[in-house]
Amino acid sequence: MRVSNQLESILMEVQKPARYTGGEVNSVIKDPSKADIRFAFCFPDTYEVGMSHLGMKILYSVLNRMEGVWCERVFAPWLDMQEAMAKQSIPLYALESKDPLLDFDFIGFTLQYELSYTNVLAMLDLAGLPLRAADRGEDAPVVIAGGPCACNPEPLADFIDLFSLGEGEEALPELMELYRACQKEGAGKREFLRRAAQIPGFYVPALYDVVYQADGTIASVTARAGAPAPVEKRIIRDLDSVYYPEAFVVPYLDIVHDRAVEEIFRGCIRGCRFCQAGYIYRPVREKDPETACGQARALCEATGYDELSLSSLSTSDYTRLDGLLEGLLSWSEPEHVSLSLPSLRIDNFSSVLLEKVSRLKKSGLTFAPEAGTQRLRDVINKRLTEEDILNTCRTAFEGGYTSVKLYFMVGLPTETDEDVVGIARLAQTIVDLYYSLPAKPKGKSVQVSISVASFVPKPFTPFQWFPQNTREELRRKQRLLLDAVTTRKVSVSWHDADVSELEAVFARGDRRLGRVIEAAYRRGCKFDSWDDCLDLEKWRAAFRENGLSMDFYAHRPREYNEVLPWDLFDYKISRAFLQRENEKALAGETTPHCRESCAGCGAAAWKEGVCVENRQSGVSKKRGREVYFPSGR
Amino acid sequence: MLRALQRSGLPVWRTQGFHPHIYCTFAHPLSLGYTSSYEVMELRVTDDGLQSSEMLARLQKVCNQDIFPTAAGDAVMKINSLAFAGYELLICGGANALERIQAFFDQPSIPLERVSKKTGRVSRFDLKEKMREALAVAQGEDARIRLILPAGPKETVNPGLAAGALLRFLGREELRVQVHRFGLYDQEMNLFL
Numbered sequence: 001m002r003v004s005n006q007l008e009s010i011l012m013e014v015q016k017p018a019r020y021t022g023g024e025v026n027s028v029i030k031d032p033s034k035a036d037i038r039f040a041f042c043f044p045d046t047y048e049v050g051m052s053h054l055g056m057k058i059l060y061s062v063l064n065r066m067e068g069v070w071c072e073r074v075f076a077p078w079l080d081m082q083e084a085m086a087k088q089s090i091p092l093y094a095l096e097s098k099d100p101l102l103d104f105d106f107i108g109f110t111l112q113y114e115l116s117y118t119n120v121l122a123m124l125d126l127a128g129l130p131l132r133a134a135d136r137g138e139d140a141p142v143v144i145a146g147g148p149c150a151c152n153p154e155p156l157a158d159f160i161d162l163f164s165l166g167e168g169e170e171a172l173p174e175l176m177e178l179y180r181a182c183q184k185e186g187a188g189k190r191e192f193l194r195r196a197a198q199i200p201g202f203y204v205p206a207l208y209d210v211v212y213q214a215d216g217t218i219a220s221v222t223a224r225a226g227a228p229a230p231v232e233k234r235i236i237r238d239l240d241s242v243y244y245p246e247a248f249v250v251p252y253l254d255i256v257h258d259r260a261v262e263e264i265f266r267g268c269i270r271g272c273r274f275c276q277a278g279y280i281y282r283p284v285r286e287k288d289p290e291t292a293c294g295q296a297r298a299l300c301e302a303t304g305y306d307e308l309s310l311s312s313l314s315t316s317d318y319t320r321l322d323g324l325l326e327g328l329l330s331w332s333e334p335e336h337v338s339l340s341l342p343s344l345r346i347d348n349f350s351s352v353l354l355e356k357v358s359r360l361k362k363s364g365l366t367f368a369p370e371a372g373t374q375r376l377r378d379v380i381n382k383r384l385t386e387e388d389i390l391n392t393c394r395t396a397f398e399g400g401y402t403s404v405k406l407y408f409m410v411g412l413p414t415e416t417d418e419d420v421v422g423i424a425r426l427a428q429t430i431v432d433l434y435y436s437l438p439a440k441p442k443g444k445s446v447q448v449s450i451s452v453a454s455f456v457p458k459p460f461t462p463f464q465w466f467p468q469n470t471r472e473e474l475r476r477k478q479r480l481l482l483d484a485v486t487t488r489k490v491s492v493s494w495h496d497a498d499v500s501e502l503e504a505v506f507a508r509g510d511r512r513l514g515r516v517i518e519a520a521y522r523r524g525c526k527f528d529s530w531d532d533c534l535d536l537e538k539w540r541a542a543f544r545e546n547g548l549s550m551d552f553y554a555h556r557p558r559e560y561n562e563v564l565p566w567d568l569f570d571y572k573i574s575r576a577f578l579q580r581e582n583e584k585a586l587a588g589e590t591t592p593h594c595r596e597s598c599a600g601c602g603a604a605a606w607k608e609g610v611c612v613e614n615r616q617s618g619v620s621k622k623r624g625r626e627v628y629f630p631s632g633r
Numbered sequence: 634m635l636r637a638l639q640r641s642g643l644p645v646w647r648t649q650g651f652h653p654h655i656y657c658t659f660a661h662p663l664s665l666g667y668t669s670s671y672e673v674m675e676l677r678v679t680d681d682g683l684q685s686s687e688m689l690a691r692l693q694k695v696c697n698q699d700i701f702p703t704a705a706g707d708a709v710m711k712i713n714s715l716a717f718a719g720y721e722l723l724i725c726g727g728a729n730a731l732e733r734i735q736a737f738f739d740q741p742s743i744p745l746e747r748v749s750k751k752t753g754r755v756s757r758f759d760l761k762e763k764m765r766e767a768l769a770v771a772q773g774e775d776a777r778i779r780l781i782l783p784a785g786p787k788e789t790v791n792p793g794l795a796a797g798a799l800l801r802f803l804g805r806e807e808l809r810v811q812v813h814r815f816g817l818y819d820q821e822m823n824l825f826l
């Protein structure tokens with residue numbers, strides 16, 4: 001029986017059936033007889049989460065633009081649907097064609113967070129495939145994975161045939177062409193993978209042998225069959241000429257981010273030392289305002305979205321924000337499209353624009369000081385001063401704002417109790433500031449919300465060698481902070497310490513963790529990033545069963561000379577630079593951002609973006625364009 | 634639908650205020666899992682000269698086959714004059730129980746319970762008093778029942794309740810029921826326009 005017929009009988013039994021039906025506007029339907037390559041793009045979380053993800057929308061369009069390639073979407077069915085599918089023996093299927101995943105040439109996963117790994121296994125299992133790559137035959141689909149977590153893909157090395165490192169818009173079409181050539185020649189999967197490993201940006205884990213020392217650290221990694229070492233990531237050199245989707249699939253149900261999104265640049269100039277995104281997406285490359293403006297307009301027209309959000313790691317650092325906003329507002333206002341500007345520092349641009357933007361969409365006022373004292377902010381290279389925060393709050397309060405949200409981390413390297421208490425003190429200073437202002441909103445009280453995450457050391461950051469605080473230590477710090485908050489005007493929320501611990505384990509994990517992930521999955525672990533699904537006891541049992549410990553991965557300091565599982569991957573961030581930054585952190589010294597001076601991270605090897613901007617004249621050497629420097633820092 | 638209206642670029646009226654949005658109302662939105670022959674949507678345009686035919690054509694251009702506009706015209710009735718809806722219940726594999734089905738509907742009273750979505754309170758009512766018509770015929774192996782039930786701002790009876798009670802009466806709760814709405818009517822059973 002076809003999956004679509006079987007589905008009818010179970011859709012009424014599950015929550016939110018529209019997650020499983022497809023048929024949305026702008027979803028791509030092709031004639032299967034004319035598609036010689038079928039690609040199932042899997043997001044290992046729910047429809048609502050996956051459909052909000054920009055990378056998936058981009059690659060979906062990039063692949064579907066190719067003649068003969070049909071890319072479809074697959075999301076992890078929620079637990080009720082998994083149960084219903086199992087009962088009726090319905091295999092995991094793609095939303096567009098409803099064809100089972102086994103019929104596809106490629107099954108591609110995007111790895112956005114470590115806690116989705118068991119869902120990757122669950123999806124392979126629901127598809128009816130053996131979990132381990134070695135157990136899948138020549139005829140089984142090629143299983144590929146990419147996304148930020150692929151910068152250390154080792155924990156999933158046993159399950160995935162091929163990883164895509166870095167940005168995939170150009171690399172994936174090259175891979176499709178190789179596959180087509182192999183099909184024509186009659187070369188099998190093994191040969192395809194051997195050749196794929198020769199394309200920059202692709203890593204075939206089966207072609208590398210890892211040897212461990214007695215203490216569990218890595219002794220050596222050896223490449224076989226001519227596979228390259230190190231394996232380089234890919235970047236898009238020119239964001240203006242690379243394809244950007246003209247249309248997004250428009251969902252029938254509410255998703256997490258349900259709006260048009262225009263990406264304005266990649267990378268980040270700042271160099272906050274805890275932030276992986278700030279390093280792995282280097283160098284900063286911007287899109288021209290005209291390109292961004294045109295793409296955004298086309299997208300709104302094709303989707304009917306009346307909200308447009310700009311996407312980047314830090315909107316304020318876009319060098320031509322004034323021009324971009326002016327261009328966008330020229331059509332968005334008459335067409336009733338509202339703009340939302342996340343990650344925006346409002347101290348940076350003209351008051352006329354500020355007024356225009358806030359008239360359209362009054363979003364909350366948020367800051368990410370990350371640490372409660374200047375000393376610790378220097379350690380993490382978060383060069384935001386208390387004065388900056390208070391000045392912006394003053395302007396915002398005087399302009400009618402009454403609430404502020406602040407993001408912090410605890411467990412940062414060198415953190416003391418004083419730093420933790422400093423978080424409460426900063427919040428109190430903002431409350432006091434509000435009440436000291438004669439021009440504050442009349443008759444309203446202020447609300448300062450503090451959101452606290454636990455620090456997770458990540459690969460390719462200067463903090464990659466540091467241990468994570470133990471859960472006990474994190475809980476003690478939570479209590480310390482809560483005790484230090486003495487007013488109802490300040491509210492505190494926490495990220496779960498259990499989640500952070502597992503994240504820390506897998507972020508810096510090695511291949512041996514594959515056994516643990518599989519054991520945890522067999523014990524029923526799924527949707528681990530969902531608080532009500534995470535079962536740390538099952539995970540502990542999975543570690544014990546395999547003779548491994550979470551402490552080894554999460555709470556152990558690494559020596560500078562230790563071979564790290566991700567040393568095999570060349571993200572053009574040199575180890576020497578990371579070590580230098582680590583030492584500067586310990587000395588409490590900050591590093592200027594890329595537009596002030598180059599810190600020599602290694603990304604200049606790409607000869608692109610911010611690395612080739614002329615810092616004195618503000619003119620990009622490469623394309624000779626004007627570069628506007630934001631004022632203030 | 635709001636996205637389709639935005640894509641169409643039609644001069645639709647928007648609510649005023651801080652976040653203006655397109656004004657558009659569905660006459661009695663369909664419950665999840667049911668199908669219908671058509672849906673009625675009311676909206677306002679700011680250009681009086683706009684012809685219904687042009688409006689329809691522009692909307693059709695931006696819609697996909699799953700939600701496709703079939704007709705447009707000036708509103709004749711007010712949405713709050715809606716009173717009844719006509720449903721077809723297809724009881725899959727129920728043809729052999731046709732007599733029992735008719736017997737269910739021929740009972741002098743059919744007491745049912747419903748739970749308020751808002752308050753969670755349970756109330757009792759007699760389906761017999763509420764329904765207008767119930768006719769069962771066999772269609773292959775299935776039974777097809779036409780049923781007219783209250784559907785409007787004053788009162789609504791979900792056909793699922795009737796279907797559930799019927800299956801319990803038959804002792805055949807394993808049977809699958811498909812619900813299709815074929816029409817919307819006012820108090821006098823005039824087709825809603």
Ligand code: SF4
Nearest residue numbers: 594598599601604611
């Ligand atoms: S090479 Fe210099 S300018 Fe380029 S990303 Fe690294 S630090 Fe920034």
